[in-house]
Amino acid sequence: MRSIRGLAQRRVVRDTALAVAVGLAAAAGLRQTSSWQAAPARSADAVGYLLIALGAAALALRRGRPQLVLACTTAATAVTLLLHYPYGPSFLAAGLAMYFVAAALPWPRSVALCVAACGVLTGAVVVAAWDSRLAMSQVMVGGAVGWMALPCLLGVVLRVRREDLAQSRAEAVKREAYAERLRIARAVHETAGQGLAAINIQSAAALRLAEGNPRGALDILRTINTTSKVALQELRATLGTLEKGDRAVPRAPLPGLSSLPSLISAMSSSGLYVRVLESGCRGELSVAVDLAAFRIVQHSLANVLRHASGTVATVEVEYGDDQLLLQITDNRDPEAQVRSSEQDSTGILEQAAAVGGKVDLGPAADGPGFRVCAKLPRR
Structure with a gap:
């Protein structure tokens, strides 16, 4: 006043x-x-x-x-x-x-x-x-x-x-507000969406086993419980970051490549066998690159579950001196990726672009299947 x-x-x-x-x-x-x-x-x-x-x-x-x-x-x-x-x-x-x-x-x-x-x-x-x-x-x-x-x-x-x-x-203010809404929607989709997709597949498997194999259905329900907890923790962490901007301290640690074992476990319980191959010295990765690498792997494996008939995927992580190389391959029909929605590939491309990386999507070079190759800077 x-x-x-x-x-x-x-x-x-x-x-x-x-x-x-x-x-x-x-x-x-x-x-x-x-x-x-x-x-x-x-x-x-x-x-x-x-x-x-x-x-x-x-x-x-x-x-x-x-x-x-x-x-x-x-x-x-x-x-x-x-x-x-x-x-x-x-x-x-x-x-x-x-x-x-x-x-x-x-x-x-x-x-x-x-x-x-x-x-x-x-x-x-x-x-x-x-x-x-x-x-x-x-x-x-x-x-x-x-x-x-x-x-x-x-x-x-x-x-x-x-x-x-x-x-x-x-x-300009309207464009920034629209971009912010898209960013929030994408962040929520990346955290909750992938977990819900895994829960959907796991619950369908539990329903099939409920009558003939109750013990197997019970094991899947336990997996669903774990998957939902992880998804909620990631969602809380993401929302904690969005509350006060990207510089705010999240309520829980954001996922990174160190979280791959829990992701692989959730995918395996959903019927997808995943092999992880790592090479090079991991060293120190920036938070943004670490999170982007995890999201790219998460998107790629979720796409296999959502659209493909294949049941085997390989995740290769190569830690170079200046860049991080990710390669996710599976044994599905490459045409299945073409039939999938553009949003599946858009999330992968945007995650790489956000940290100055590049992504190559297409059929696997050494046999049947589909390949996602991402090159990210270490910092």
Whole structure:
């Protein structure tokens, strides 16, 4: 509240200072021009200075009532011209008022008001110059119109530009909000979606074994219980990160390549046999790369369960000096991947791109099956 009040006070001070400065400049101009403009120009006197002061004082209201400011300055300037005071200084306040109107109001309305004000001032110039300065009236009218049109045009241009910038910022905010919603939806899908897919497959197997092999169905139910706990822990960790941004400390550690054994165990209980081959020195991996590598393996194995008829998959992890190489192959028909939805591959591609990596998807080179090859930087 204090900051808003202080801002309003500073604006009042600035507007008052502007009005005083314009009044002093116009009064000095009136005194100077009255010494060299030919008769019947009136010399500067109290009435002339009063009209100058009235026109300049109106500028102090420019923020709240720009139309009233334009009306007051136009009237003061017109009276100054009709009383044959020197031509020129009184236009200063009127020109600024036209700029403020054009900058504050929509351009069709501001242009109409400025044209009306120009018409009034042009008429005053013509009437004032009709008797003795008819030969110079065209020059005076042209100068008056030019002096009034320039501030109006400048104000319109600046207002249109300001509106364009505001619209661009609003659209940027909408795009960022949409991207944030997609990021949250993707993060939730990566955590809860994969776990629910495994639970769905495991529960279907338990239903098939319920009548003929109750003990086997009970083992699968225990696996479902474990899988659901892991999925809930990952979901809580993800939501804890999203609550305060990516720099927030999650409520639970985010999964990485060290979590592969639990992932493989869940996949094996769902009917998918997975072999894991590791080579090289693991060393230290950044949190982002470690999480992206885990998600790529998780996505790939979940795709095998969801769309393929194969039951064997191999996960190869090679720790290089500068990069991490992941290769997930299975014995399914490569056409099964083509028939699957694009979202299955999109998640893998986005995870790699988020850390500056690349992914190659396609049929396995050394036999039947499908291959996912991801190259990620170590940091």
